[in-house]
Amino acid sequence: MQTPVMRQYFGAKEQHPDCLMFCRVGDFYELFYDDAILVARLLQLTLTARDREKKQPMCGVPWHSAEAYLQKLLRMGYKIALLEQVEDPKLTKTIVKRDVTRVLTPGTSIDPGMEASDSCWLASLSVLGKGIGLALMDLSTGEFRATEFAGDGAWVAATDELGRVKPVELLYPGGGLKGAATLEFGGASEDASGAFEGIRTKTALDEWVFTADYALPMVRNHFKVHSLDGMGLGGHEAAGVAAGAMLHYLRATKQGALEHVDGVRFYERSNCLELDAVSVRNLELVEPLFSGETVQTTLFYTLDACCTPMGKRLLRATLLRPASGLREIAARLEAVGEAAGDLRKREGLRRSMDNVLDLERLLGRVALDSAGPREVLSLAGTIGALPGVRAAVREFGSARWRALAEQLDALEDLHEMIALAIAEDAPVNLADGGVIRAGVDAELDELRELSRSGRQALVAIEERERQRTGIGSLKVRFNTVFGYYLEVTKANAKSVPADYERKQTLVNAERFTTPELKEYEAKILTAQERSGEIERRLFHELRRHLLGGAPRMREAARKIAEIDLLACFSHLAALRGWVKPVVEESSVLEFLGARHPVVERRMEESGVGRFMPNSLHLDAVGGPSIALITGPNMGGKSTYLRQAALLVIMAQCGSFVPADSMRVGLVDRIYTRIGASDNVARGRSTFMVEMTETAAILNTATAKSLVLLDEMGRGTATYDGLSLAWATVEHMHDRIGARTLFATHYHELTLLAEKLARLKNLRVTAKETAGGIVFLHTVETGPASKSYGIEVARLAGLPAQVIGRAREVLKVHERAETQQIREASAPEPASLQMTMFTPLSQRIVDKLAEVDVDEMTPREALNLLAELQRELKGSA
Numbered sequence: 001m002q003t004p005v006m007r008q009y010f011g012a013k014e015q016h017p018d019c020l021m022f023c024r025v026g027d028f029y030e031l032f033y034d035d036a037i038l039v040a041r042l043l044q045l046t047l048t049a050r051d052r053e054k055k056q057p058m059c060g061v062p063w064h065s066a067e068a069y070l071q072k073l074l075r076m077g078y079k080i081a082l083l084e085q086v087e088d089p090k091l092t093k094t095i096v097k098r099d100v101t102r103v104l105t106p107g108t109s110i111d112p113g114m115e116a117s118d119s120c121w122l123a124s125l126s127v128l129g130k131g132i133g134l135a136l137m138d139l140s141t142g143e144f145r146a147t148e149f150a151g152d153g154a155w156v157a158a159t160d161e162l163g164r165v166k167p168v169e170l171l172y173p174g175g176g177l178k179g180a181a182t183l184e185f186g187g188a189s190e191d192a193s194g195a196f197e198g199i200r201t202k203t204a205l206d207e208w209v210f211t212a213d214y215a216l217p218m219v220r221n222h223f224k225v226h227s228l229d230g231m232g233l234g235g236h237e238a239a240g241v242a243a244g245a246m247l248h249y250l251r252a253t254k255q256g257a258l259e260h261v262d263g264v265r266f267y268e269r270s271n272c273l274e275l276d277a278v279s280v281r282n283l284e285l286v287e288p289l290f291s292g293e294t295v296q297t298t299l300f301y302t303l304d305a306c307c308t309p310m311g312k313r314l315l316r317a318t319l320l321r322p323a324s325g326l327r328e329i330a331a332r333l334e335a336v337g338e339a340a341g342d343l344r345k346r347e348g349l350r351r352s353m354d355n356v357l358d359l360e361r362l363l364g365r366v367a368l369d370s371a372g373p374r375e376v377l378s379l380a381g382t383i384g385a386l387p388g389v390r391a392a393v394r395e396f397g398s399a400r401w402r403a404l405a406e407q408l409d410a411l412e413d414l415h416e417m418i419a420l421a422i423a424e425d426a427p428v429n430l431a432d433g434g435v436i437r438a439g440v441d442a443e444l445d446e447l448r449e450l451s452r453s454g455r456q457a458l459v460a461i462e463e464r465e466r467q468r469t470g471i472g473s474l475k476v477r478f479n480t481v482f483g484y485y486l487e488v489t490k491a492n493a494k495s496v497p498a499d500y501e502r503k504q505t506l507v508n509a510e511r512f513t514t515p516e517l518k519e520y521e522a523k524i525l526t527a528q529e530r531s532g533e534i535e536r537r538l539f540h541e542l543r544r545h546l547l548g549g550a551p552r553m554r555e556a557a558r559k560i561a562e563i564d565l566l567a568c569f570s571h572l573a574a575l576r577g578w579v580k581p582v583v584e585e586s587s588v589l590e591f592l593g594a595r596h597p598v599v600e601r602r603m604e605e606s607g608v609g610r611f612m613p614n615s616l617h618l619d620a621v622g623g624p625s626i627a628l629i630t631g632p633n634m635g636g637k638s639t640y641l642r643q644a645a646l647l648v649i650m651a652q653c654g655s656f657v658p659a660d661s662m663r664v665g666l667v668d669r670i671y672t673r674i675g676a677s678d679n680v681a682r683g684r685s686t687f688m689v690e691m692t693e694t695a696a697i698l699n700t701a702t703a704k705s706l707v708l709l710d711e712m713g714r715g716t717a718t719y720d721g722l723s724l725a726w727a728t729v730e731h732m733h734d735r736i737g738a739r740t741l742f743a744t745h746y747h748e749l750t751l752l753a754e755k756l757a758r759l760k761n762l763r764v765t766a767k768e769t770a771g772g773i774v775f776l777h778t779v780e781t782g783p784a785s786k787s788y789g790i791e792v793a794r795l796a797g798l799p800a801q802v803i804g805r806a807r808e809v810l811k812v813h814e815r816a817e818t819q820q821i822r823e824a825s826a827p828e829p830a831s832l833q834m835t836m837f838t839p840l841s842q843r844i845v846d847k848l849a850e851v852d853v854d855e856m857t858p859r860e861a862l863n864l865l866a867e868l869q870r871e872l873k874g875s876a
């Protein structure tokens with residue numbers, strides 16, 4: 001038979017089938033059945049059972065230390081429902097009522113171990129007609145935004161955005177995303193579904209949640225507006241629906257009133273220098289290429305000199321979405337230049353932010369009702385620093401600094417509100433008392449006086465009783481179970497007067513009370529209880545008032561982030577001697593004496609070597625638009641390619657760059673096809689991944705894009721790879737005209753320079769010395785010499801005859817190949833196929849050369865003939 005608790009448990013489990021049910025029983029959270037088996041294994045807890053037959057497995061964690069266990073499970077991607085006792089067990093005669101008071105999910109719970117610079121995104125994806133809506137929320141800061149994708153590439157663009165943002169949890173319509181995608185977007189869905197694999201927690205919601213009729217009013221009601229136009233969501237129904245479904249989910253999981261979520265912003269992905277998920281990963285903008293590697297390889301790490309968590313988060317977001325407007329970039333660069341040039345003012349500004357803590361997250365904690373008195377004091381401390389920041393910004397004269405000083409609300413009234421209400425030495429927990437300042441509430445002051453005098457009276461009683469009984473060690477003590485008592489050691493128990501009433505006997509001591517003590521106890525405890533109530537009421541009133549100012553605090557946080565980011569860029573520019581890039585409306589990409597910011601810094605830190613500066617000049621109109629880079633392995637080709645992209649990203653973010661000079665015409669999008677991907681784990685071959693990425697580039701790059709292609713074609717047979725690389729370069733040159741850097745091992749491609757007017761050959765240089773090849777890492781004009789392989793072999797000690805013979809063979813091959821390729825690069829594509837590579841005929845020739853005709857029977861000769869013919873036909 002089921003016990004009442006189990007009945008409650010099953011009822012709750014039925015409503016939250018996808019959650020681990022943590023059921024509060026006394027001082028424990030208990031888990032039952034499959035949940036218990038799973039959690040015991042995951043958290044290494046002891047599995048017990050409710051019954052003798054062990055048919056009802058269970059395990060539990062102490063309630064007061066549950067937090068750490070919950071966080072562990074959330075990090076693993078699980079969802080948890082808390083089935084709490086919702087009435088005081090002391091006040092009920094029957095079974096205590098239990099309800100699910102909160103559902104914790106990876107996207108809705110705030111991980112205290114989260115880095116300040118990290119965001120924890122909950123994503124919601126809607127499909128409405130041909131449009132896809134995406135909403136994103138970071139509950140810890142209240143950041144809420146939405147966007148929309150339409151047209152043929154919608155599905156790919158949406159999944160790409162998910163790949164960039166990397167949400168921890170995704171909400172989607174229960175009918176299944178893949179189904180919806182196939183329905184609406186045909187073949188694209190196959191690829192797109194891959195992007196979801198990286199998201200650990202996927203939560204399907206009923207499809208009606210994602211309808212306009214339900215979801216749009218949800219948004220309007222939450223923000224108390226009549227129309228969504230004001231938030232930029234007018235005309236973007238799919239985005240609005242995604243946002244509404246998310247609010248539904250937050251309500252269903254009982255996340256509270258969410259006062260800090262005070263608006264949802266519509267954003268356009270195309271309003272910035274576009275970086276797809278592949279490039280973000282390849283360029284290691286915010287995360288190392290392979291998880292587990294050190295973060296020091298990321299651009300974010302190299303550029304993070306921010307003073308505040310808001311600044312760090314904005315830096316990260318900015319690297320993922322660099323600006324694409326000249327005016328915006330110019331304004332930032334001007335501000336950075338001014339602050340970089342004035343050490344005193346710049347340091348003044350950075351120091352002014354020393355006491356600025358995580359304003360957004362503190363506000364988030366206040367809104368989610370998890371902030372204690374100390375955190376409210378931290379909030380006050382942070383707000384109190386704002387006037388100083390504003391004054392420091394006012395020192396500067398450029399337009400952006402002036403605008404920021406103007407717009408930064410120093411929130412003096414909110415600071416005063418907290419400072420007047422909360423005691424400076426307030427405890428961590430509200431329940432400990434002493435939170436509200438004296439003078440705020442007359443009744444509270446009176447009650448405090450009462451309990452203070454009560455306690456004084458107890459001291460007096462202790463002193464008097466010691467005199468009276470002659471027991472020097474007699475003490476008045478308190479504990480929550482027995483209240484106040486007189487404690488006397490066992491040895492002295494015989495000296496206790498008759499009017500003492502025994503309360504409790506311990507091993508070494510006896511505890512007593514007296515009518516007088518009882519009277520004081522009642523007084524003190526009532527006063528304390530009452531003042532606790534008043535403190536709670538006042539604290540919650542303060543919280544409500546503060547939340548009234550939430551939109552202003554969030555706005556101030558945004559301004560601080562901008563100020564901090566500009567200060568960070570200025571600091572790096574000055575410290576590292578970086579220069580201001582010229583960002584213009586042209587088709588040029590030019591840098592002189594430039595360095596890879598991450599590699600250079602790592603070399604400096606390790607004290608090994610020095611980064612060799614290098615230069616580049618490309619011009620999509622008129623000048624060379626494609627640089628073909630050849631040279632030995634380890635020569636620095638990849639570094640050179642990435643460096644070009646990183647400098648463009650930095651410049652368009654508004655940062656100075658590590659170069660003697662740099663000029664760049666606005667780039668609309670950066671494409672990268674770099675090295676072997678680790679997508680193989682997802683079951684697609686390296687070559688397939690490579691070609692998919694190349695296809696995306698060839699289909700969507702424009703004359704304003706920057707394209708990096710590194711070792712294209714390596715994943716397949718040499719001839720296939722070379723042909724594809726060859727055709728790709730031609731297409732980039734003739735049809736797209738994007739500024740392109742193409743690093744390759746196919747030496748044959750360098751001959752393309754004779755045919756393509758806007759292609760130039762560059763080589764990374766190396767020098768042969770007695771001790772081996774020394775990489776100079778300089779980039780020069782011209783194709784690389786081909787014989788590095790043979791040189792390496794010589795240094796490795798291959799016999800001189802072999803090296804000599806290899807040189808001869810190489811020469812013959814080079815001569816023949818050059819001739820063939822020249823012929824192949826003539827316009828007719830058919831001749832390219834036939835003359836350049838003849839692998840099949842080569843195989844037939846090889847086979848014929850192998851046979852000894854004298855040893856063959858006529859039958860064998862005929863068989864061979866048939867076999868060769870089959871091969872010929874099979875390949876036709």
Ligand SMILES: Nc1ncnc2c1ncn2[C@@H]1O[C@H](COP(=O)(O)OP(=O)(O)OP(=O)(O)O)[C@@H](O)[C@H]1O
Pocket residue numbers: 599609610611612613614631632633634635636637638639640764777778
């Ligand atoms: N300009 C430079 N100055 C100093 N060191 C450099 C420079 N460029 C690259 N390096 C260093 O040389 C090494 C090889 O660079 P990189 O990986 O770019 O070579 P690669 O030519 O792409 O090699 P592979 O063809 O094997 O991929 C790296 O460790 C890098 O730190």
